[in-house]
Amino acid sequence: MAAWIGLILMAIAIFSKGAEGRRDEVLYCSACVAIADELSYSISQIDPKKTVNVGGFRLNPDGSMTEKTVPLARSETHLSELLDGVCNNMSDYALYEDPDTKEHSYKRFAPRSSDGGNFPDFKNFKFAGPEGSDSLKFACETIVEELEEDIISLFTREEQHVALKLCSEVSGHCKSSVFQHGEL
């Protein structure tokens, strides 16, 4: 008897894991938007005057040559480094329910030092233990793996509305909710 119950519970666990493995839009859309936000924030923290040489020279109008440089923050090497760590930041996110629309998304709950340590209103967050941010982290890693080149090229080109481009136009992870409610 107990063995049967065990089996049934296991089957349910496997089945619900499988359902989660199919792309849950709340999870994947949130993870995608979070990646864009975290990267934009990290880039904004770097002195825009810092540049790196990218090899080659540029011809100036007066005929002189200068080495070709790009802003360090948006250089490909720096962006790849940021991408390596970005999913660790998903532990700063939790499931959030919009008090008006009741829609769910994952939002950053941990304040950044530049917010002056202001905590958001916790009552709309649903802290579900580590599983919540673990599944967000997994979605994040999947997206980074799939979209690494798109992410790097959007950020090196200093595109506006990166989240919208990346998460709706390029990848389709956000098909509906977040964008229609003008969160981006």
Ligand SMILES: *[C@@H]1O[C@H](CO)[C@@H](O)[C@H](O)[C@H]1NC(C)=O
């Ligand atoms: C992760 O969060 C920390 C703290 O806000 C921030 O300093 C860092 O730039 C973030 N990392 C990435 C890759 O966005």
